[in-house]
Amino acid sequence: MAVQESEAAAKVAYSRNHPFMAPVLRNVNLNGPGSAKETRHLELLLEGSGIRYECGDSLGVFPTNDSELVDLALEALKSSGEELVVDPQWGTLPLRAALLRRYELNNVPPNLVRAVAERSGDTKLAALAEPGNQQALEAYADGRDSIDLILEHPAMRFSAQEFLGCLRRMRPRLYSIASGPTANPGRAHLTVAVVRYEHRGRSRLGVASTYLAERIGEGGYAPVFLHRSKFRMPEDGMAPMIMVGPGTGVAPFRAFLQEREALGHGGDNWLFFGDQRGATDFLYGGEFEAMRQRGVLKRLSLAWSREGSRKVYVQHLMLEAGAEIWAWLERGAHFYVCGDAERMAAEVDEALREIVRVHGGRDAAGAAEYLEAMKKARRYQRDVY
Numbered sequence: 001m002a003v004q005e006s007e008a009a010a011k012v013a014y015s016r017n018h019p020f021m022a023p024v025l026r027n028v029n030l031n032g033p034g035s036a037k038e039t040r041h042l043e044l045l046l047e048g049s050g051i052r053y054e055c056g057d058s059l060g061v062f063p064t065n066d067s068e069l070v071d072l073a074l075e076a077l078k079s080s081g082e083e084l085v086v087d088p089q090w091g092t093l094p095l096r097a098a099l100l101r102r103y104e105l106n107n108v109p110p111n112l113v114r115a116v117a118e119r120s121g122d123t124k125l126a127a128l129a130e131p132g133n134q135q136a137l138e139a140y141a142d143g144r145d146s147i148d149l150i151l152e153h154p155a156m157r158f159s160a161q162e163f164l165g166c167l168r169r170m171r172p173r174l175y176s177i178a179s180g181p182t183a184n185p186g187r188a189h190l191t192v193a194v195v196r197y198e199h200r201g202r203s204r205l206g207v208a209s210t211y212l213a214e215r216i217g218e219g220g221y222a223p224v225f226l227h228r229s230k231f232r233m234p235e236d237g238m239a240p241m242i243m244v245g246p247g248t249g250v251a252p253f254r255a256f257l258q259e260r261e262a263l264g265h266g267g268d269n270w271l272f273f274g275d276q277r278g279a280t281d282f283l284y285g286g287e288f289e290a291m292r293q294r295g296v297l298k299r300l301s302l303a304w305s306r307e308g309s310r311k312v313y314v315q316h317l318m319l320e321a322g323a324e325i326w327a328w329l330e331r332g333a334h335f336y337v338c339g340d341a342e343r344m345a346a347e348v349d350e351a352l353r354e355i356v357r358v359h360g361g362r363d364a365a366g367a368a369e370y371l372e373a374m375k376k377a378r379r380y381q382r383d384v385y
């Protein structure tokens with residue numbers, strides 16, 4: 001069915017409160033054999049949803065918990081899972097169904113800490129739940145989940161309804177759309193880093209990333225909604241773009257580049273990408289190399305952090321190419337950063353500041369002013385998480 005036809009047929013306005021069940025057309029690992037990472041490329045069909053995205057937007061995904069995790073929770077609660085519980089939004093349903101789709105299990109909500117402390121008489125735990133002890137509570141919760149709390153207090157009992165009342169509702173996770181809408185009508189691509197780690201003797205799974213990686217294959221359906229962003233490519237198709245997106249941060253830039261090429265925008269494009277190893281972790285490497293050959297990418301700078309004796313990160317390559325970055329900025333380049341908010345984005349900001357200082361001949365205040373003016377003009381945008 002043509003996109004327009006099917007959209008006309010869409011009678012429902014899909015939203016966060018009413019997600020669209022998007023068919024999964026493709027679900028593949030982008031990392032090569034031997035990589036320490038797993039990053040999934042998903043292609044979702046949006047035809048019939050009425051969802052029209054722009055480059056820079058994200059999709060929200062409502063995940064389902066891992067059924068083994070739910071079994072573990074039921075075992076810890078000494079529950080069969082058949083007990084009926086009442087949910088204000090979903091009505092009456094068996095505890096297992098509520099735990100699978102409606103509530104988060106892999107964190108430690110303060111309400112649960114309080115309830116376990118009251119029922120078990122654990123005074124240390126009770127102290128953590130006191131107002132003002134936020135930091136200590138966060139340290140305690142780090143890496144633990146709701147099941148740990150129950151397992152650590154085996155004598156305590158909860159009814160199914162009481163337990164549910166202490167949990168957080170399942171929240172959707174956002175994923176940057178990695179495809180340009182013009183080249184991919186009625187489809188959206190996602191680039192998902194799979195979160196898995198060991199803690200307290202158990203393997204832990206990120207809820208949504210492992211849901212997308214393991215629990216819905218090709219032919220399955222993902223509940224999604226559109227999350228609009230202010231992260232946008234330049235309106236002027238001739239404006240140069242510098243994009244810094246290590247790891248999954250590259251996702252919106254794949255979309256930007258696809259869109260610029262599809263629309264015939266001739267502005268120069270420069271991508272900084274980085275990950276652990278070039279041989280296994282160059283996400284969409286073949287596509288970006290081909291874009292370089294076609295001239296869509298004028299520059300492609302690649303930082304492999306685990307190939308040599310020292311870490312090479314995107315900001316190191318920026319500093320090496322400082323004079324050229326400065327020249328691009330002076331030609332009106334737009335500067336974009338996407339990916340890790342914790343350290344990368346701040347270090348890239350510092351590198352950019354350094355480039356403006358050194359190559360633009362400004363002091364710290366002058367460089368700050370320059371970047372502030374870029375932000376005001378929407379020429380310096382970040383999408384970090």
Ligand SMILES: Cc1cc2nc3c(=O)[nH]c(=O)nc-3n(C[C@H](O)[C@H](O)[C@H](O)COP(=O)(O)OP(=O)(O)OC[C@H]3O[C@@H](n4cnc5c(N)ncnc54)[C@H](O)[C@@H]3O)c2cc1C
Binds near residue numbers: 143195
């Ligand atoms: C606007 C926006 C766009 C985004 N785009 C993307 C994207 O394109 N691709 C992408 O992959 N993600 C993206 N994210 C992040 C994504 O939304 C999820 O946060 C991410 O996938 C993790 O979700 P999860 O449900 O798998 O993990 P959760 O179940 O939420 O668990 C994650 C938590 O696990 C803990 N954790 C993780 N690793 C470890 C470890 N090694 N040791 C101890 N604890 C650990 C941390 O507390 C972490 O917060 C984006 C986020 C935003 C806000």
Ligand SMILES: NC(=O)c1ccc[n+]([C@@H]2O[C@H](COP(=O)([O-])OP(=O)(O)OC[C@H]3O[C@@H](n4cnc5c(N)ncnc54)[C@H](OP(=O)(O)O)[C@@H]3O)[C@@H](O)[C@H]2O)c1
Binds near residue numbers: 246311344347
């Ligand atoms: N503990 C956690 O919660 C956890 C764990 C992993 C990822 N994440 C998050 O998951 C998201 C996606 O991760 P991802 O796997 O796509 O990529 P990522 O973890 O951001 O890694 C991509 C590349 O960035 C490098 N990197 C690490 N620190 C950096 C820094 N300060 N500056 C610049 N580059 C840096 C990494 O190198 P090295 O890895 O070699 O240092 C790697 O080469 C990110 O938001 C990330 O923060 C969270």
